[in-house]
Amino acid sequence: MASSSSSSSSSNFPCAACKFLRRKCMADCTFAPYFPPEEPQKFFNVHKIFGASNVSKLINEVAPHQRQDAINSLAYEAEARLKDPVYGCVGAISVLQRQVMRLQRELDTIRADLIRYTAGARNEMPAAPTSGSTCFDHNAGNFYYPNSQWNSEPYGGSDGGSL
Template identity: 45%
Template sequence: MTSTRCAVCKYFRRRCPPDCIFAPHFLNDNQQRFTCVHKIYGASNLGKLLQDTPMQLRAVAVESLYYEAKCRIQDPVYGCAGIIWSLHQQIQIAQSQLARARAEIAFLDANVAVEEPTPNPGEPVVQQSGVDYGLDDPYDFWFY
């Protein structure tokens, strides 16, 4: 015989009413989800919160509470704020690296612009291809 009680009613060993506010969000097959949320917020507070939350937002609220509860259990001091802080630090490091890379690119672009000769007005522009080795044939250096 399979139980039709939700995880909350199963946890409290009571009959699950047809209009149970917890049933859509805490299914029977995922007891640890409710246990985690119950450990941090308590069933009474959770029930009040769900009743005060509009029906269309309840699933999102339960997901958020579950995530926050898991984080608080893993890190009792900082919880999800510790994860947010860590991600913020990673963003700052990446922004700093990006700024350094952009500065280096700008520096290299400026050096290339200085090294390239600018043609005089009226003088024809000659395009050079390849590398100038100072030899007639670029492959002559293999034979020296």
């Protein structure tokens, strides 16, 4: 009997939005499905950035099957805007893109080191390409330099240059 009274009392808790807005949470509350009482920070962030009225309008304009995704997107953007008011999500994307470019350069360097190591093991020194990054031709088992004059020889020639 105690469990049934606790479950019925838990259903009486207002959603995070109604609690924050200090209003009674009705059975048909627009916010209740998306802002449960145990996630008050989610609504606080969304309200601070977008406002309750705008969020309510958005919920009503979006197709029911897309509402949860829309609210999750708003919550993510709101959190990003609070962390970085100028760039928000775009700032996070930019950081990730720079990280991908840095890792690509590191990968290119490691590939060039592998070419030098492989050529050194054969007592050959690979020549440096004039531009572009190295690629590995899995069919031929050779590295090559895209859009470069060095494509005619597997390791970029043998004129003794360095990468």
